[in-house]
Amino acid sequence: MAGRNEEDLKDITLLGNQNTEYHFNYAPEVLETFDNQHPDRDYFVKFNIPEFTTLCPMTKQPDFGTIYISYIPDIKMVESKSLKLYIFSYRNHGGFHEDSINTIMNDLIELMDPRYIEVWGKFTPRGGISIDPYCNYGKPGTKFEQMADHRIMNHDLYPEKIDNR
Template sequence: MASENRESEGLTLLGNQGTVYSSDYDPTVLETFENKHAERDYMVTFRCPEFTTLCPITGQPDFATLYINYIPHIKMVESKSLKLYLFSFRNHGDFHEDVTNVILNDLVKLMEPKYIEVRGMFYPRGGISIYPFANWANPDFGYEGMAKGRMFEQLSDLDTGDGAR
């Protein structure tokens, strides 16, 4: 019964024992389901502590914790498909800032949320940590001011581990 419900919603990956892990960037694995509380604004947060991508120049791995926050509209991203999508970056070479913006753009195109932000907390390499942040607000819902404010407000949320804030 649950399997039939998932298929009727277009969810093909959830519970699938034959999961295929793409070896390079693949946004086609992303799936959505209906937001059953579209009349209410609420935030959905994903914390992805094992994100990996490759440096496009050296081919060395880069590791990050990604944070994805969004206010859904009609569609929501299914978490297993998001996991497979993020896994598809494992052998993909791109700069941290590019990866963050590509993820944001793909999720905006997929869901058309009211608001979304993606923060990449990349671990140090060569003594430097990079924390790219990108966000987007659907102009139909009045979150543009919040989007502008969050660009710098999110910096105060950072725990740098060195006492600086």
Template sequence: MTDRTKENLTLLRNKGTQYIFDYDPGLLETFQNAHPDRDYFVKFNFPEFTSLCPITHQPDFATLYVSYVPDTRMVESKSLKLYFFSFRNHGDFHEDCINKIADDLIQLMNPKYLEVWGKFLPRGGISIDPYVNYGKKGTRWEQVAFDRLSHHDMYPENVNNR
């Protein structure tokens, strides 16, 4: 068991949190996984993600889902929230935002498995729901990633909020 109170988490207890409006992966912080001997999913639901269209500069709104199986490091949730917030004035297409988030989290944590799914609200009468996943090469999670991607969204949920 790890003593998380001794981790170098600068944002969690900070009462003077500053919100950065420009994309900044440097906001992300990690702590040690207290259960590295067990595989388990951690899932974040972020219903207030915003970014900007790189062409029109109009805002795009989405709910983001990030699920991962940690290895030795885990992402700290407040830093993740601030990182997501840093996309607020960032101009990128939906697919690029989701892939950038996946790349940043993979580089940060080196997880066994990770998936990021963005459910963007419609603009111009169409919604876009990009999905990306990753399985650590040379492990069973590499095959899990392929299987989940190849069967992803074969039975999509009913969408009644957009």
């Protein structure tokens, strides 16, 4: 199944659109998908988002971090511009780091139904403490469920030296 035709891309409305609307509050409805062109192969897609911003729900002060999203697609994949707009919609959203990371993962599971996904946030310190929540999911009843169990139990056993924040 090589290449895409116009029918494959009919649901993608944001890519190439010069009249992009930016949502300043949480907007999962902007997420779009396209068909995986290689559904018979397991492979990772990774997004690195170094400029994630959200608001502390208590103080309303901004929190900054890098978000890493890695997933193994099944039938659907997330379109990257829609993901960018979705992430941008967190800018004025009040959410704790842990909740934001889990919500991102939940929204992407609902959107794509991936075989496997993990979301890791690495936030800049506030008050001398950085918070780095990690969550993952493997499709129930598959080898990916076992993979998720293994990765969560072995996650961050050897944390990196933090000197770049």
